[in-house]
Amino acid sequence: MTLYRDTGVVLRVQKLGEADRIITLITRRHGKLRAVAKGVRRTTSRFGARLEPFCHVDVQCYTGRTLDVITQVETIDAFAPRLVDDYQRYTAGCAVLETAERLSAEEGEPVMRLYMLVAGCLRALSAGERDPSLLLDAFLMRAMAFAGWAPAVFECAKCGAPGPHQAFSVPAGGAVCPTCRPPGSASPARDTLVLMDALMHGVWDTADLSTPATRREASGLVAAHLQWHLERQLRSLPLVERRSQ
Amino acid sequence: MYEGPVQDLIDELGRLPGVGPKSAQRIAFHLLAAEPADIARLQDALQKVKEGVVFCDVCGNVSEQATCRICRDARRDPQKVCVVEEPKDVLAIERTREFKGRYHVLGGALDPLSGIGPDQLRIRQLLSRIGEHDITEVILATDPNTEGEATATYLIRLLRDFPGLTVTRLASGLPMGGDLEFADELTLTRALSGRRAV
Numbered sequence: 437m438t439l440y441r442d443t444g445v446v447l448r449v450q451k452l453g454e455a456d457r458i459i460t461l462i463t464r465r466h467g468k469l470r471a472v473a474k475g476v477r478r479t480t481s482r483f484g485a486r487l488e489p490f491c492h493v494d495v496q497c498y499t500g501r502t503l504d505v506i507t508q509v510e511t512i513d514a515f516a517p518r519l520v521d522d523y524q525r526y527t528a529g530c531a532v533l534e535t536a537e538r539l540s541a542e543e544g545e546p547v548m549r550l551y552m553l554v555a556g557c558l559r560a561l562s563a564g565e566r567d568p569s570l571l572l573d574a575f576l577m578r579a580m581a582f583a584g585w586a587p588a589v590f591e592c593a594k595c596g597a598p599g600p601h602q603a604f605s606v607p608a609g610g611a612v613c614p615t616c617r618p619p620g621s622a623s624p625a626r627d628t629l630v631l632m633d634a635l636m637h638g639v640w641d642t643a644d645l646s647t648p649a650t651r652r653e654a655s656g657l658v659a660a661h662l663q664w665h666l667e668r669q670l671r672s673l674p675l676v677e678r679r680s681q
Numbered sequence: 682m683y684e685g686p687v688q689d690l691i692d693e694l695g696r697l698p699g700v701g702p703k704s705a706q707r708i709a710f711h712l713l714a715a716e717p718a719d720i721a722r723l724q725d726a727l728q729k730v731k732e733g734v735v736f737c738d739v740c741g742n743v744s745e746q747a748t749c750r751i752c753r754d755a756r757r758d759p760q761k762v763c764v765v766e767e768p769k770d771v772l773a774i775e776r777t778r779e780f781k782g783r784y785h786v787l788g789g790a791l792d793p794l795s796g797i798g799p800d801q802l803r804i805r806q807l808l809s810r811i812g813e814h815d816i817t818e819v820i821l822a823t824d825p826n827t828e829g830e831a832t833a834t835y836l837i838r839l840l841r842d843f844p845g846l847t848v849t850r851l852a853s854g855l856p857m858g859g860d861l862e863f864a865d866e867l868t869l870t871r872a873l874s875g876r877r878a879v
Binding site: 511521671 | 699796827834835838856859865868
């Protein structure tokens with residue numbers, strides 16, 4: 437029996453048997469980790485609410501035959517109570533968790549940057565100081581950059597011609613010049629591309645000044661770009677409440 | 682692998698929640714050795730549950746008739762409605778024998794990770810029920826987990842627009858029979874904020 441410790445964020449919980457749960461975490465050193473928490477659904481469980489989605493925890497596990505088993509948990513940050521107090525923040529947080537789970541496909545493969553990104557985004561969401569929709573889009577842009585699919589915002593995604601350009605093609609990989617523009621490309625406002633760049637690089641002064649219409653258009657492009665590269669729909673993304681604060 | 686019908690039965694039993702391959706095999710051989718009358722009774726029960734059970738038109742609980750036993754009972758207080766996630770939660774609250782009002786079963790909790798949003802739950806029916814009947818108190822008894830709390834938050838936002846309606850949430854805190862030293866920070870925070878004068 438090998439014991440190990442790591443810190444991680446709970447991405448998903450699934451019921452197992454009478455009172456157990458399978459907990460999916462994104463961890464600092466072990467990447468995505470699926471482990472069994474025994475008896476966690478009983479009201480007298482010593483894990484209590486520490487293994488709920490959004491919880492940032494320090495876990496101790498031992499290596500099992502198929503799944504590892506969680507033996508101890510300590511809370512680092514309990515994001516859940518502050519996220520569930522606001523439905524918009526909750527839905528944005530769920531989209532963050534689902535994206536992180538999809539982007540860390542292989543169990544045990546370290547995804548340190550994505551882990552830091554998830555914890556940082558949940559911390560910002562629970563602080564409640566910024567529009568949850570903007571925080572989610574910033575997370576999605578940076579998560580895509582981590583996966584190697586960052587959309588080209590100013591230069592042409594095909595030929596690299598410096599922009600700004602007026603067309604945006606999801607299959608092409610971002611903004612496209614008039615020569616490379618494939619049929620069916622979107623024509624976003626210039627402010628939308630400026631906002632996407634600001635979200636990618638954390639220029640919050642620019643992002644905070646954007647209009648609701650610009651945010652809506654940027655959200656649409658970011659979601660389309662992400663789901664094109666993931667090759668499947670994210671279940672939580674259509675349920676995100678997109679009202680600007 | 683067993684031959685034909687025995688393996689089919691093991692496979693079917695193995696699809697039930699919480700039944701692993703070994704348990705499925707044990708149940709299958711138990712059924713094989715059972716009296717024909719016992720098997721007939723089981724067959725009958727399975728058929729009835731599929732054909733005879735419907736969801737109550739008013740509260741969404743499982744029922745034999747169009748309206749469930751609790752909604753038909755004139756002695757129950759129609760002004761108090763307890764909102765729960767699943768029919769089994771109705772049974773859990775009924776076991777306390779403390780609540781004399783009626784229920785509303787949502788059919789789950791808001792869980793975007795599983796693709797469950799407000800439209801997949803019986804929230805619209807709850808709002809029209811409150812609008813059409815003289816309901817004075819709604820007790821939110823969703824599970825005290827992340828999804829249940831988010832559902833309660835969402836419902837509170839919708840229900841605060843109804844004049845004269847009191848919305849309450851089940852208390853949460855330390856469980857009976859537990860140790861304080863093992864209580865997690867979330868539960869202890871809840872217990873402290875919800876403390877009462879004695």
